[in-house]
Amino acid sequence: MNDEATTVVSAKNLSLTFETNDGPVHALSGIDLEVDKGDFVSFIGPSGCGKTTFLRVIADLEQPTSGEISVNDMSPQEARKSRAYGYVFQAAGLYPWRTIERNIALPLEIMGYSKADQEQRIAQTLELVNLTGFEKKFPWQLSGGMQQRASIARALAFDADLLLMDEPFGALDEIVRDHLNEQLLQLWDRTNKTICFVTHSIPEAVYLSTKIVVMSPRPGRIHEVIDSKLPRERPLDIRESKDFLDIAHQVREGLKAGHSYDE
């Protein structure tokens, strides 16, 4: 894919323990992972496996207890301060008092882009997520899927090569989700961004990813990393192909071996 793969995220023996009233919770334990530029990496596992926590560590929203992590060869904090990534949360989290275009302008305002630049970027990203024409609408006037697309546009509006997505389609129905998955792949293909994507849907992980990180809980750790051999070009019906089902099977076996189905 890339002539020379450069590492975007690199974690070495990374651990994070939350001290709670019920004793320590090992959210992450001994994580070793490299994410290369242009990768689409999915993190899959049951709740409590630390997939979201790991994403939050990359984003400098949580501090690791031990181990090393670098983002664009910087510490997560430096990366955050240089605005190296866009983060898409599970809930769209658009500001209800801002129109769609003002919502997308939010990071641009904060980062000090000029007015002209803002307008151009808003138009560009809205087109990217197929929301052109909805500039002046308020979030409540949009469906859940459209709101989530707007929140992706918001994360794409500024120059961050890394996109961190925390179960962005988790709350949406299957049909909308399929559609957004397809659009997300096209978007990834066009922008050549690196995407880290948290999900608990096996088909979603297999369909989207170049690399699937299977995680298991208590302590949260990486059980297996599966490289996908699916082509970069992926129509929706690729999900009935043998390759696809093989990988899905492999993911399921990985989850099983990691005791993800024990309870």
Add this chain to the structure above:
Amino acid sequence: MTARSNILPLLTVIAAIIVFWYAAAVWMNSPWQIDRYKKASVDWSFSQLVSDTLNQERPVLPGAHQVAVEIWKTTVQKKITSKRSLVFHTWVTLSATILGFVFGTILGIFLAVLIVHNRAVDKSMMPWVIASQTIPILAIAPMIIVVLNAVDISGLLPKAFISAYLSFFPVVVGMVKGLRSPAISQMDLMRTYNASNSQLFWKLRWPSSMPYLFTSLKVAVAISLVGAIVGELPTGVAAGLGARLLAGSYFGQTIQIWSALFAAAALAATLVMLVSVIDRIVMKRMGFVSGKAS
């Protein structure tokens, strides 16, 4: 609901209140009236008693028509510069109310911002804010007047301060809640943008708090009026609705008291309505769906 379906229950309630009012007026004013009949040794009928009790000069409880006539006489038929004009007195109280409301709102917002941004202030200030409201305002109002008078501040300002003393409280409580209302994910989002504290405040906390602010302001404006009236009671001032109430009670002018009460009620309703209208306009412009905060 349509206007038509609203109006019948409303009229029923008003009619019931008026019937009750007149019955009470006749009942409460009759002992004095009967006493007079006896002294004058006149025969009296029930219908005469009713008619007389509703037209006394200093009734225990005046009839609605007496209050209406008094209000008519002291508003429409008096020049507004006259000391006897209810409009004049209402304006005196209104000016103190507005000034107190503005002071209270500014103070309330200022304290809320401090409390939200500083843990130490949060811990140390909030108990005092709450304690301030447990002291009866009637007890503290004279002291404020006396103390301010000693430093040569009198007239409008002391009343406004008492008014502010009451009205800042709902603003503090509402704004602390409002400024803390953004979800954790919204705060996290601002963090991922590496937003500064002032950006976090102006782009997230402040707009998030607007619905809370207006709810507080509706309460604050009503009690601002209470504060202004209470502030007029111990000062012995000659003007204002509070002065009218006090003078009325000194001289047994119950009709005057009731007309001042109605003026105060009408003023309060107008002020709350005004804030509601501004609230609705702002919320609409901000894109909040009516009745929904997010």
